[in-house]
Amino acid sequence: MGSPRPLWAFAFNVNKRATKGLIDVVGEFCRHLAEGVPRLEFSIAYLTFLNRISNLQRLAMPDRTQFMLLRTDHDGHRKDETVLYVSPFHDL
């Protein structure tokens, strides 16, 4: 975990939008992958998505060049992992 949430955040929490937003973005991204959107179509139609993931990466990911997607079974055990290069200069 990162730095602890300041005590006053119980009353006025300015960071929750960004953290929840990141969860939403990752969730949407995984959903699209799970739906099996074709690779080329994915690259074109979700060009804007790269922008979002870049934002996500810039905000939260320590490694700025890749984002690791872990796929798990229903019990939460790791099945496999996929490294997605999310810079706009890399093809998905």
Next chain:
Amino acid sequence: MTLPHLTSELAFELTVRISMFSILLASTEYLPQRDQLRDDGLMSWDVNSARQRWYLAPGVEQALSAVLRYPNVLILLLARATLAGWVAFSPIPSSQQVVPVFILTALGASFSLRSAYGQDGADQMSWLFSVALSATLLVGTPGARLVFLLFMAAQAVLSYSAAGYAKLVAPKWRDGSYLPAIFRIEAYGHRGIAEALSKNPRLCKAAASGLLAWECGFPLVVVLPLPMALPFFLGGFVFHVAAAFTMGLNCFFWSFVATYPALYFVLQSRGF
């Protein structure tokens, strides 16, 4: 013990004003983090404007962009916060605040078109409240205000019970192992509580069982005598204070506790 009597007028005022405070808080919380709303931010309008095909229809795109692009969206948020603050603290009764409520609902609808990222159950509750209040003030009769109170009370019961039964089907909620997992994540976590829970599975199970019992049992308030329903109110109050302190879910407190005067009034009206 004699329980306080809540008139429909007071229940309506309390529900509206507490909900409006929640909207005021939610709107102003965006402003210190306004970088998120820029075109290169997580909630970029530049990105999200391509999200729905109809956003790009002739005329629609220009109209939406005029309101939602950065930095114009900051004006929207400021206006929403100002109107919510006005209704929350104004000496004028909420039942006479038709114009501010309508504008506020329109601003809320516009903002929700911009990006769904970062919104939570408190925002959903506030949105339902805004639409219901607008419809109520449009009709403008005491009967409509009673229907509004009934709707908000039903929404509280439905929200808690739906959340409870969604958890109940998960084995790891029932054995308590999700609790330390939740507190370990950065978004909603708390290091000290995560460490304490990780070392004490019995405490996890007891806390999770208490939460499940409270949420799943919440619909019992409908059939219990009012004095016996009050512990469910107290449980909700404690739950939301704890969630605000430990998970940072501060707006949930206001948007859900706002339904309690409505629920109290509805239960009191049964006569037992």
